[in-house]
Amino acid sequence: MFRDAWLIAGKDLRIEMRSRVGLNQIVPFAVTVLVLFAFALDTDQEALRTYAPGLFWVTVLLASLLAIGRSFAVDLADGAADRLLLSGIDPISVFGGKAAAIAVQLVVLEVLLGAGVVLLFDVTVHRYGLLVCAGLAAAAGVATAGTLYGALVAGLGVRETLLPLLLLPVVAPVLIGATRAFQDAFGVAGAEGWAWLGLLAGFAAIYGVFGALSYGALLEEA
Amino acid sequence: MTHVGYLIAGWSISVAAVVAYAGWVLVRGRSLSRRVPENRRRWMMPDD
């Protein structure tokens, strides 16, 4: 099971490294969104610093929609999705593999965007441990929920517009939790960062289990 | 009576929305019913 998940994740990541869609399109898109936020907030350095955590996570969520959509588009492009069904790989492994690949991409995105936030919005990090853990847990949560919803809308023909509508309300708790944790880590508000980390981890766990259990039912048909 | 504007707005929006929805369902039900033979509309059948 883990071997197959590893195989799927490796395949997805290798494709992303080769195609460079993430590096050439998704990351620039995310940075553009950050810059637009700065314009919208009228170069008020203090406001930017205060809202940096929220802006950061809104940006990550928007960019994650692209990464999730792409993960499924790659399989659907030339019939590989059918072959995956025919390969006999356990759906749980497919779910795990795809979610892991998306999570890795999100972590890379977070690192790059985090650097952007530190540079552009002039924030200072106070608690590195919390920052790293919250980043990882949030990436896992978005990746598991995103993979589940990506599969839900894959092949329905309208996924580009449907995925945001379905996924964004569902990941709202991640936005709340991750923003609070980052506020604590950046020292802009005295939130209980570690408690919020618990929420993020719980979210990832629930969607991980739920996705793994229902993925087979979703893939059963063609 | 105070807050008359709020009261009228709240009650009338609720009534209007429910009436509009119910009307839509009824009209749709009628037009669909005409396209389905009687023996497939079980709730209108006499007891058998």
Place this chain on the structure above:
Amino acid sequence: MTTATTESTGSSEGIPATTSSKATKVLGWLTLGGFAVLVALAFAWVPEDTRITEQGDVVGQFDAVRLMFVHVPSAILAYTGFGLTFLASLAYLRWRTDWWDMMAHASAEIGVLFGVLTLVTGSIWGRPTWQTWWEWGDVRLVTTLVMVLVFIGYLAVRRIPADVAVKARRSAVIALVGAVNIVIVNRSVDWWENRTLHQQSTLIARKIRDETLFTLSFSFAVGMVLFAWLLLHRFRTAYLQSQIEELEVNEALAERRAEAGIDESPGGRP
């Protein structure tokens, strides 16, 4: 609430082409009558909400309290609709029958209708009493909003032209995830900023007057009858839709067989 238990006697001039039956007619008149009584109770019988403080000031919601009788039942019906969708989706995944799928669809649609009404009437009520149209820190408000959004997405999936079984299965999973999500959102918003403006369990604390309490209970009853009436009609519409689709498939099947040169007329889907 099966269609089989709501049969009416057939009229001599053929069966009318509607989704009505004896049961829905009774429910319909009950709703109309109940609503008339509710309006009378809410506006003539229930006194305005006032209290006199120790300093002698008159405070309270005054007549705005009469919005309670549309807002609270709307919220109850919305949650009833979504709860029913959740149960029907679970039942669909277990037994895979169209009946449960149609039930989930019908109740989700009604749930969204009342969910939106809950938000709108709540906003209208909130303005005079809380001095705000919207309060982000309020748990119930934000939870309801997210829930309505999730089920609007659910209905969007249902509107996609796709294979019936595929759509039913995917919708059912969305409803289940949506229900789980409601709990997570509720908990996280509660943590996020627990400064709820809602009254905490006013019914139990007996802080409201008996007239108000009775009228509120009465509005629940009227709401439930309305819900049953809407659900029956909406379910039957969905049923008719599926029947039409089945007829069309049979027709297409016969055509296809004719194309193959098979003359025997197929007696419907085997």
Place this chain on the structure above:
Amino acid sequence: MESAVRLRAAVTLLGRFPALAGVDLDISPGEIVLLKGPNGAGKTTLLRLCAGLCTLSTGQGWVLGHDLSSERRMVRRRVALLGHRTGLYDDLTVAENVGFWARAAGAGRQDVDEAMERLSLTGRLADTRVARLSAGQRRRASIASLVVRRPELWLLDEPHAGLDQQTRDTVDALVRGAAAAGATVVLATHELERIAVLEPRVVSVVGGVVRGDDPPDSQSPNSPSDAEDDRRVS
């Protein structure tokens, strides 16, 4: 001995369109069956149904002994379907693609090398990204990633369409090889003469229905008995 494919009044709906309108078909293990019929007759859907990728709306069906309505996952891992689409990832090389599908099927390094060799995908071609291949090369890579699975039932949908001479010969060799190894082959093609040397059983599909064998079935040696019929249906 159970049949490789057994369909009884199989109906498959694509949306509301009955692509298959009641198919009865028996295919014995080791048979080579050629599906012929006009475009839109339902050949592709029939092959996808046998692969467990389409649902059985009504009727019954078994492939390699597995029920098509309840055991499709078992069916899927034992068949190979070569469809119109290649099932390859454009951004990976030929070797990576074949390697991925081989590992997904639990095949080893040896199988990959053998398959690549057989479909002449060696040398520089192996390390070329699929996006840069010609249509014929893509098809060969697609076939290689199926060969590594050692399927018991081959389902080939227009395997010759739009290909160069070399690839067409490769396809013919594949069918011969599969038949020689004892696998069952079902293929839909317009190029009857290429396959004729293999003396396949020809089944004509029209309007979503199998119209009987043509020419008359050459008495299949291991057609299932009636007793087995009853047991399976019950």
